[in-house]
Amino acid sequence: MLFRRQQQELGSLNGLIEEVYDGHLIVKSFNHEAKSAEKFDAINQRFFKSYLSSRFYSGLSAPLMKLINNLAYIGICVMGGIFVITGTMTIGTIQAFLIYANNIASPTALISNNLNFIQAGAAAAERIFEFLDREEEQPDRGTEVLDVATTKGRIEFKNVEFGYLPERTLFHDVSLTAEPGEILAVVGPSGAGKTTLVNLLMRFYEINQGSILLEGLNVKNLTRPNLRSAFGMVLQDTWLFDGTIEENIAYGKSGATREDVIAAAKKAQCDEFIRKLPRGYETRIGGDFTTLSEGECQLLAIARTIIADPKVLILDEATSSVDTRTEILITQAMEAMMKGRTTFIIAHRLFTIKNADKIIFMMEGDIKEVGSHAELMKLGGLYANLYLSASDN
Amino acid sequence: MKTKKRKYSFGAIGQRLSHYLKDKKHLIFFVAVALIASTIFAIFAPVVTKDITDSIADSITKNTDIDFSYISQQLIILAALYILSAGFAYYATMRTTYLSQLAIKRLRADIQEKLNKLTLNVLDQSERGDLLSRVTNDATTLSSALQSNLTQILVQATSIIGIIVMMLVLNVQLSLIFFIALPLSYFVMKLITKKPRCCSEDSSRN
Numbered sequence: 001m002l003f004r005r006q007q008q009e010l011g012s013l014n015g016l017i018e019e020v021y022d023g024h025l026i027v028k029s030f031n032h033e034a035k036s037a038e039k040f041d042a043i044n045q046r047f048f049k050s051y052l053s054s055r056f057y058s059g060l061s062a063p064l065m066k067l068i069n070n071l072a073y074i075g076i077c078v079m080g081g082i083f084v085i086t087g088t089m090t091i092g093t094i095q096a097f098l099i100y101a102n103n104i105a106s107p108t109a110l111i112s113n114n115l116n117f118i119q120a121g122a123a124a125a126e127r128i129f130e131f132l133d134r135e136e137e138q139p140d141r142g143t144e145v146l147d148v149a150t151t152k153g154r155i156e157f158k159n160v161e162f163g164y165l166p167e168r169t170l171f172h173d174v175s176l177t178a179e180p181g182e183i184l185a186v187v188g189p190s191g192a193g194k195t196t197l198v199n200l201l202m203r204f205y206e207i208n209q210g211s212i213l214l215e216g217l218n219v220k221n222l223t224r225p226n227l228r229s230a231f232g233m234v235l236q237d238t239w240l241f242d243g244t245i246e247e248n249i250a251y252g253k254s255g256a257t258r259e260d261v262i263a264a265a266k267k268a269q270c271d272e273f274i275r276k277l278p279r280g281y282e283t284r285i286g287g288d289f290t291t292l293s294e295g296e297c298q299l300l301a302i303a304r305t306i307i308a309d310p311k312v313l314i315l316d317e318a319t320s321s322v323d324t325r326t327e328i329l330i331t332q333a334m335e336a337m338m339k340g341r342t343t344f345i346i347a348h349r350l351f352t353i354k355n356a357d358k359i360i361f362m363m364e365g366d367i368k369e370v371g372s373h374a375e376l377m378k379l380g381g382l383y384a385n386l387y388l389s390a391s392d393n
Numbered sequence: 394m395k396t397k398k399r400k401y402s403f404g405a406i407g408q409r410l411s412h413y414l415k416d417k418k419h420l421i422f423f424v425a426v427a428l429i430a431s432t433i434f435a436i437f438a439p440v441v442t443k444d445i446t447d448s449i450a451d452s453i454t455k456n457t458d459i460d461f462s463y464i465s466q467q468l469i470i471l472a473a474l475y476i477l478s479a480g481f482a483y484y485a486t487m488r489t490t491y492l493s494q495l496a497i498k499r500l501r502a503d504i505q506e507k508l509n510k511l512t513l514n515v516l517d518q519s520e521r522g523d524l525l526s527r528v529t530n531d532a533t534t535l536s537s538a539l540q541s542n543l544t545q546i547l548v549q550a551t552s553i554i555g556i557i558v559m560m561l562v563l564n565v566q567l568s569l570i571f572f573i574a575l576p577l578s579y580f581v582m583k584l585i586t587k588k589p590r591c592c593s594e595d596s597s598r599n
Contacts, residue, residue, distance in 0.1 A: 010530055015522030064581050072574035076567050089564060092447035096439035097560065097567055103435075104556045104571070107549030114542040114549075121538020124531035125406045131527045132503060136510045164514065204513045 003116075004123035006054050009047035011127070016040055058116035069105035076101050138206055140223040148230050151215050152180035153311040153342035155201070161209035162200060169208070170196060170365035178342050178358070185347040185356035187383065192362040194346045198314050201344065203227055214312075232310030232341075236317075238297040245274055246281040248300055252308035260307055267336045268303035269329040270296065295326030302333045313343040317352060350390060359383060410539075413496040424488045428551050431481035434474045436555040441471045486544050493539035497532065504528050 020027055020036045027036055080094035157176040163169040170193055178184050186194045199205045200212060203219055212219045219227050232252075240248050249264060250256040261281065265271040273296060277283045285291055292300070305313070315334070322330065331351075347353045354373045361369040361376070361383045369376055369383050376383040401409075414421065445467050452459045508528070516524075560568040 007526075007531060007534065011523040011526040012520075014526040014530070015520040018522030018525065019520075061581065068574050068577050068581065072571055075570040075574075079567055079570060083564075083566070090443075090447045091450045092443035092445070093563055094567075095446050096443035097563055099439040099442065100556045100560050100563075101571065103439075104553055107553050111546055111549050111553075114546050117538045117542040118546065121535045121542070122401075122403060122406050124534035124538070125410065126401045127527050127531045128500065128504065128535065129401055129406070129409060131524070132507050134507075134515050135512050136507075137512050199513070 003054055003120040004126065006047070006050045006120070007123045007127060009043065009050050013040075013043050013047050016043055054116075054120075058113065061116070062113050066105065069101075073098070073101050073105070137224075141221050142223040142226070144217050144221040146215060146217055146222050146226050146230060148226070148311065151230050151311045153230070154178065154180050154213075154215055155312065155342060156213040156216075157200075157210070158213065159210035160200065160207050160212060162196065162205065162207045164196075164205070171200075171207075172366055174210075174365075174367055176360065176367060176370070178344070180342055181340055182357040183338055183343045183345065183355070184358045184360055185345050185353045186360045186362060187347055187353055187386070188362035188368075191364075193365040194362060195316075196365070197362070198233075198316070198344065198346065201312075201314060202231055202233065230311045231314060232305040232308050232312070232337075233314045234298070234301050234305050234316065234337075238294075238301040240285055240297060240300060243284065244281065245277075245283050245285060245300065248285065249303045249307055252304040252306075256307055261303075264303045264307035267306050268299050268333040269336075270299035270303055270333070273299075293322070293326070295322035295330060298322075298330055299326075299333055302330070302337055306337050311341060313338060313341050315343060315345045317345055317348050350387070353387075361386075410496055410500075413499040414492055417492060417495070420488060420492065424485050424492070427481045427485040427488070428547055431478045431485060431548070432551040432555040434478035434481065435552060436559050438471055438474045438478070440559070441467050441474065445471075482548060485548065489544040489547065490540055493543060494536070497536040497539065500535075501532060504532065 016036070016039060020040070027033060076094075076097060080089065080097060083089035084091055084094055155176075155178040157174050160171050160174040161169060162171040162174075174197075186197060188194055196205075200207055203224055206220075214222075214227065214230065241251070246258065246261050249261045252264075253260065258281070262271060265274060265281075274281055274283070277291070283291065315338075345352060345356065347356065353359060357372065358370060359373060359376055360367055361381075363382065369379065369381050371379065373387075377387065445464055448460055448463055448467075557568075557571075560571060
């Protein structure tokens with residue numbers, strides 16, 4: 001149907017705009033402006049065509065129907081005239097008839113016009129329903145409740161099997177224990193399954209086989225909000241929303257007071273720079289972070305996590321380099337945050353890795369080696385190789 | 394995705410949309426009554442005009458005085474008919490607008506809820522802009538289609554039915570002319586709405 005196509009083209013047009021807008025700098029730096037403009041032109045042209053042809057047909061229908069109705073009108077006039085002359089009909093009847101003929105013409109024309117809009121609406125409805133029928137998360141069972149306040153943060157993976165696609169298993173048989181307060185550095189080449197480990201911990205995805213236990217409770221039996229309230233997450237790219245610094249930090253805990261915010265900011269080493277800002281905690285920051293450096297944004301994200309006081313931390317260590325001073329601040333803030341909390345770090349820096357209680361070396365979706373730095377070096381396996389080659393450079 | 398791209402029939406879409414108004418059955422009933430009432434009043438108006446014209450024509454052919462008292466009485470009835478018809482039409486339009494917007498509001502709430510319940514798998518696999526377009530552009534298109542056009546279609550469809558009945562009552566032969574023209578215009582309409590379907594099939598989505 002033409003209207004479905006029109007809505008589809010509009011969808012892909014928006015998709016492209018969104019994509020190029022997001023990757024604006026990348027597009028520029030690779031000199032792909034002309035190419036994306038070309039691509040845009042092509043889709044835009046297709047949209048133009050499909051729009052035009054759908055309007056062409058809908059525009060055609062109304063005049064055509066009017067023509068037919070007018071012909072019928074003439075027919076009634078002639079016939080009616082004959083009937084009146086022969087005396088089989090009164091003048092009033094033919095008048096009433098003509099009014100009816102007139103009245104019926106406009107609704108039929110309008111209906112044919114409106115049917116086209118209804119078709120466009122149906123095409124839109126179809127796309128919405130398609131969206132509404134997409135795969136949903138498994139409903140929460142919630143048969144067990146985790147008392148977050150007393151949780152110490154012991155985590156256990158038992159023979160976990162998982163794959164993003166049913167036919168491709170990534171994790172074959174992953175078993176792992178994290179004792180309360182331990183720092184676990186997750187190391188491995190890209191594609192090894194480090195992010196997957198995080199996705200499974202937070203239950204963004206459901207595992208196929210085995211179980212994940214938090215404080216001895218199977219996470220499948222908990223509600224997601226219950227489970228996630230025990231976790232804190234600091235990712236590489238910081239997400240700050242449009243609002244004041246205070247609001248952004250307080251996001252971690254509902255009903256946080258100004259004192260809570262400042263205490264968290266102090267622990268996260270960002271109190272100092274916030275106070276130096278002209279409007280302090282009231283400074284507005286937006287999605288574009290114009291006022292803050294990348295390192296400062298990371299500190300805010302750490303403060304936000306500290307205020308939430310989670311039992312288990314998940315950190316994705318930033319690979320981007322910040323200046324040395326900020327680097328020291330971040331390290332201090334991280335240490336303050338990790339104290340007394342079970343921490344999983346997707347680690348890139350050797351310093352972090354060496355200081356971890358346990359190093360989990362992953363490759364191709366399996367845990368190849370687990371142990372402290374000293375233990376793994378003594379083992380002389382994959383990790384030792386990686387470490388030696390990295391420190392050579 | 395495990396589900397193949399499903400197509401929804403008009404009926405299925407209507408059914409799903411009407412699901413959002415399950416608790417408004419009484420209101421839908423009132424709207425239907427108002428629509429029918431408005432149509433009936435509008436349709437009887439030409440009958441009154443017919444009587445007026447016939448009365449005048451009668452007076453002229455028989456060379457008697459025009460019966461103004463009868464005519465003014467008929468004119469008052471005529472005015473009442475038109476006012477009543479407009480009033481009911483107004484009520485019906487207002488209520489259908491309310492109903493369609495309510496359905497859209499509930500649909501939007503559903504979409505919002507769905508966004509929170511989607512597996513990350515779906516989000517990871519779909520183009521963001523397309524997903525956004527579905528929840529914004531498509532929702533707006535559907536909303537305007539429902540609001541202005543559905544109301545009009547309902548009003549017009551009832552009046553078409555009413556007029557056809559009245560025409561038949563007035564004169565069968567003249568109605569025949571119309572019954573030839575109506576299917577013809579329906580046929581043209583069908584031809585036009587079918588045409589795009591055949592042409593767009595081959596050049597489907599990229």
